[in-house]
Amino acid sequence: MSPNTTRRTRRLLALALFVVVAAPIAAGAGHAATADTADAPTVSVTDVDVASDGTATATVVLSSAPQGLAGFAVDVSVEGSAARITNASYPETYGLTSEPALSDDGRQVRLEAADLNERVQPGASDVVLGTVELTGVSAGSAELSAEPLQFDADGGGPVEPDTAVGTVTVTSGTPDDGSSSTQRTSAAVESPDADSASASGLPALQTIAGALVALVVVALLAVVAVRRRR
Incomplete structure (x- = not known):
């Protein structure tokens, strides 16, 4: 060779x-x-079904907190005329919370809280930030959106989560299960094997x-x- x-x-x-x-x-x-x-943190609002003149509760969720969660401020809004926000609340997780600031027209509410007791540890997932009560006004559907204003990780570092919208569907009668409202889990949560x-x-x-x-x-x-x- x-x-x-x-x-x-x-x-x-x-x-x-x-x-x-x-x-x-x-x-x-x-x-x-x-x-x-x-795995990027995402703030989303769960889908809900509600009868006209009935009430439904949507949950505001942070998909993950890789560095923990020191505190947050987020605006939750409903678009269209099918439903209105009538109330909001926090889980017992947070040591300090602000009274939910609900707009006069019922289209938006602001949630602010601080995790003083460090209940949300680094690596936590499906962190509930709060719940929003919706009242059906007329048959149809409306978009539920979350706008992160400020999210801080443990240690004070800023977090810039993505967002995912939800939907409230208002029917002219009661939902099929006979209750006044039904909360539907988002597709991302329904597919843990993805x-x-x-x-x-x-x-x-x-x-x-x-x-x-x-x-x-x-x-x-x-x-x-x-x-x-x-």
Whole structure:
């Protein structure tokens, strides 16, 4: 085998070995980036059904608190004319709360609280910030939205959560279950296996990549063996 052929073969083998090492790392990095995006804190308002002239309670939730939660201020609003906000309250989690500030037209309420007792620890998930009582006005639907004004992690660092809207659906009669209202869990909460399903795709991707690279290496080794016989 000529020196040029030997050098070319060595370069191909080096490239193949690089791919063997780099492919799983790249796949893992891509998965990690996706996971970080999926785990970003999000403030959302749950969906609710309510009869006209009935009441329903929607929950304001922070999906995750990677660094804990020292305090927050958030505005919750209802769009359209199908429903109005008539009251709001906090869970017993927080040591200091402000009286919910309800607008005169019932379209918005402000919630402010501080976790003085450090009940919300770093890594907490599905943190309930408060509940909002809605009264059905007329048949139809209205969007429920949350606007984060200020969120602080333990230690005082700022948190900038994403937002997700909910929907209040007002019917002309009582809901099917016979109660005055029904709270519906959002799709994100209803699918706890979504992260595990996404995670299960990583080993499969790595296995396929590894198999392809192994085939390339075997082929190159075969070429080297044949050329040596010559």
